[in-house]
Amino acid sequence: MEYLLTEQQKTIKQLARRIAEERILPVRAELDEKEEFPWAIMKDLADSDMFRVAIPEEYGGLGGGCLELCLVVEELSRVCSGIAVSYAASALGSFSLLKYGTEEQKRRYLPDIASGKRLAAFALTEATAGSDASAIRTTAERVEGGYILNGTKQFITNGGEAEIYTVIALTAKEKGARGASAFLVEKDAPGFSFGKKEKKMGIRASSTRELVFRNCFVPEENMVGREGVGFIMTMKLLDNSRPGVGAQAVGLAQGALEAAVDYARERIQFGHPIISIQAVQHMLANMATEVEAARLLVYAAARTIDSGAKNFTEEAAMAKVFASDTAMRVTTDAVQIFGGVGYMRDYPVEKMMRDAKITQIYEGSNQVLRDAIAFELRKRKAKRE
Amino acid sequence: MNIAVCIKQVPGTTKVKIDPQTNTLVREGIENIVNPFDTYALEEGVRLKERYGGKVTALSMGPPQAEEVLREAIALGADEAVLLSDNAFAGADTLATSYTLAQAIGKLGQPELIICGRQTIDGDTGQVGPELAEMLGLPFVAYVSKIEDINSGYMRVQRMVEDGHEVIELPLPAVLTVVKEINTPRLPSLRGLAKSKAALIPIWTAQDLGVDKDMVGLSGSATKVIKIFFPQRVGGGEILQGKLESQVETLVDKLRDARII
Numbered sequence: 001m002e003y004l005l006t007e008q009q010k011t012i013k014q015l016a017r018r019i020a021e022e023r024i025l026p027v028r029a030e031l032d033e034k035e036e037f038p039w040a041i042m043k044d045l046a047d048s049d050m051f052r053v054a055i056p057e058e059y060g061g062l063g064g065g066c067l068e069l070c071l072v073v074e075e076l077s078r079v080c081s082g083i084a085v086s087y088a089a090s091a092l093g094s095f096s097l098l099k100y101g102t103e104e105q106k107r108r109y110l111p112d113i114a115s116g117k118r119l120a121a122f123a124l125t126e127a128t129a130g131s132d133a134s135a136i137r138t139t140a141e142r143v144e145g146g147y148i149l150n151g152t153k154q155f156i157t158n159g160g161e162a163e164i165y166t167v168i169a170l171t172a173k174e175k176g177a178r179g180a181s182a183f184l185v186e187k188d189a190p191g192f193s194f195g196k197k198e199k200k201m202g203i204r205a206s207s208t209r210e211l212v213f214r215n216c217f218v219p220e221e222n223m224v225g226r227e228g229v230g231f232i233m234t235m236k237l238l239d240n241s242r243p244g245v246g247a248q249a250v251g252l253a254q255g256a257l258e259a260a261v262d263y264a265r266e267r268i269q270f271g272h273p274i275i276s277i278q279a280v281q282h283m284l285a286n287m288a289t290e291v292e293a294a295r296l297l298v299y300a301a302a303r304t305i306d307s308g309a310k311n312f313t314e315e316a317a318m319a320k321v322f323a324s325d326t327a328m329r330v331t332t333d334a335v336q337i338f339g340g341v342g343y344m345r346d347y348p349v350e351k352m353m354r355d356a357k358i359t360q361i362y363e364g365s366n367q368v369l370r371d372a373i374a375f376e377l378r379k380r381k382a383k384r385e
Numbered sequence: 386m387n388i389a390v391c392i393k394q395v396p397g398t399t400k401v402k403i404d405p406q407t408n409t410l411v412r413e414g415i416e417n418i419v420n421p422f423d424t425y426a427l428e429e430g431v432r433l434k435e436r437y438g439g440k441v442t443a444l445s446m447g448p449p450q451a452e453e454v455l456r457e458a459i460a461l462g463a464d465e466a467v468l469l470s471d472n473a474f475a476g477a478d479t480l481a482t483s484y485t486l487a488q489a490i491g492k493l494g495q496p497e498l499i500i501c502g503r504q505t506i507d508g509d510t511g512q513v514g515p516e517l518a519e520m521l522g523l524p525f526v527a528y529v530s531k532i533e534d535i536n537s538g539y540m541r542v543q544r545m546v547e548d549g550h551e552v553i554e555l556p557l558p559a560v561l562t563v564v565k566e567i568n569t570p571r572l573p574s575l576r577g578l579a580k581s582k583a584a585l586i587p588i589w590t591a592q593d594l595g596v597d598k599d600m601v602g603l604s605g606s607a608t609k610v611i612k613i614f615f616p617q618r619v620g621g622g623e624i625l626q627g628k629l630e631s632q633v634e635t636l637v638d639k640l641r642d643a644r645i646i
Contacts, residue, residue: 008579011575011579015572015575018572023572047571047572047574048572048573048574049574049575049577052576053575062575
């Protein structure tokens with residue numbers, strides 16, 4: 001398939017693949033087993049400039065956009081999406097700055113994020129606020145020179161490992177979603193600590209942790225955007241990041257497909273490799289077709305964003321929903337093709353199947369995103385577009 | 386600290402085929418790579434530069450397409466690269482190669498350190514490093530596994546020997562060959578790749594180097610490859626059966642008959 005990538009995009013994709021195969025492949029099973037954060041890999045990614053791809057040149061980046069980010073995430077996820085998500089979550093953590101940060105905030109934080117010296121993270125979810133993000137309870141009370149944060153964030157990717165957090169908190173509790181604001185909180189801020197480290201089904205090399213704020217003071221210059229725009233800003237940022245989750249799912253599915261083809265060629269049953277059985281061939285053909293379709297949808301959504309489109313909720317949601325559902329099906333079928341050994345941890349496909357599930361859940365569950373797609377359809381019909 | 390690193394383009398390890406008619410390597414369609422041992426030499430040069438300042442110049446003698454490995458060297462941190470390429474250099478053995486490299490190093494101005502890999506994976510002789518030191522009249526240590534310290538014109542290195550390590554102090558300038566234990570080479574960076582694509586890599590010919598034509602290429606070579614062949618596969622074999630004692634007796638008889646014992 002011709003993806004119409006530029007020379008620079010091809011170079012990014014090739015180098016990301018090389019890092020995945022040379023550095024991630026030898027350690028992915030061990031990091032999954034030990035649930036260990038992949039610091040050595042983060043350093044390799046930093047040294048190879050991967051954290052720079054989607055940051056403007058004036059802040060030490062390479063000036064790419066959503067597509068460049070997706071290419072890296074896809075290639076890393078092809079080998080281990082648990083490691084890829086730590087990379088992707090840092091990018092998500094930088095989005096608030098990139099889209100809404102002041103010049104001063106950008107200069108202060110983006111160069112370190114671009115060089116990979118400091119990881120970033122994004123914190124919205126709470127125990128009471130999952131799909132209903134407007135139900136957050138963390139508060140930010142106005143005091144002289146800044147705000148005092150109180151509350152607990154849950155399931156935060158890169159929690160405890162990242163040094164720069166974008167945190168959504170209520171500056172006006174009574175206004176609900178319209179009273180939310182965004183803050184940049186540094187890891188060593190007084191009153192900021194880390195709670196429970198989650199034990200997960202998949203993406204186990206990544207860190208998922210609670211953030212605990214107890215009278216945590218944040219200076220006013222660390223507010224991103226204005227008071228009260230935190231929620232709408234969050235929705236926009238997640239529209240930006242969803243193709244990245246789609247890319248994660250595409251990479252995962254691609255890895256599972258390749259593993260299944262390799263195994264089906266080697267595995268002899270009834271005197272022949274099982275790839276000569278039509279039932280297996282058709283499974284592989286469907287897997288390959290779906291992966292390709294998902295990839296093209298993810299690239300198209302990313303290109304829509306990079307073209308400067310204003311509203312891309314629908315495209316981003318479609319890419320994420322379709323790619324993650326594809327990843328779940330393809331990884332499940334890969335385990336099926338492997339049969340009994342596919343269920344064992346000696347082969348990589350059971351991990352891929354475990355890793356795939358989260359892509360249907362996080363950054364907007366696929367059900368909530370279908371609501372969003374349907375909402376856009378109805379809106380268009382009403383406007384007779 | 387100015388450092389020269391000598392690298393060679395070689396065929397990818399497992400894919401070497403020999404043309405049975407001409408006894409030469411089949412190079413068509415073969416992927417070329419940087420000689421793996423040279424990647425450790427380059428990485429060590431770049432690390433020393435990062436620690437002590439200065440610059441790293443990568444040098445390679447070879448056909449025009451050897452420019453590829455020099456571009457890779459720039460992507461991996463070399464500041465400059467020079468390709469030594471001329472029809473007159475073709476067919477060089479290690480002696481003629483070392484001579485040509487030594488002339489080029491002279492033309493670079495005296496680097497304080499010259500680093501080579503321990504050997505190439507195609508020729509496997511391990512001779513170019515020591516010959517180069519001899520021609521340049523510089524101290525030389527082979528199989529270096531660690532550079533401990535560089536201080537006021539001296540360096541202390543560890544060298545791998547069969548039953549352990551030797552620690553050697555030597556004055557600079559010097560020539561080293563390094564083993565793979567010395568470091569883990571980095572991967573290229575995106576900015577390094579961009580720099581390498583744009584880099585101008587000068588080509589120095591025999592005339593540029595002002596070399597004696599009888600000392601380079603085939604005519605400067607002291608050795609000549611007469612024949613390349615695969616060892617004959619000896620097939621067959623025999624599995625002895627029966628009681629252990631009789632098997633041992635049969636085996637000893639057979640070995641005596643074959644005049645092995």
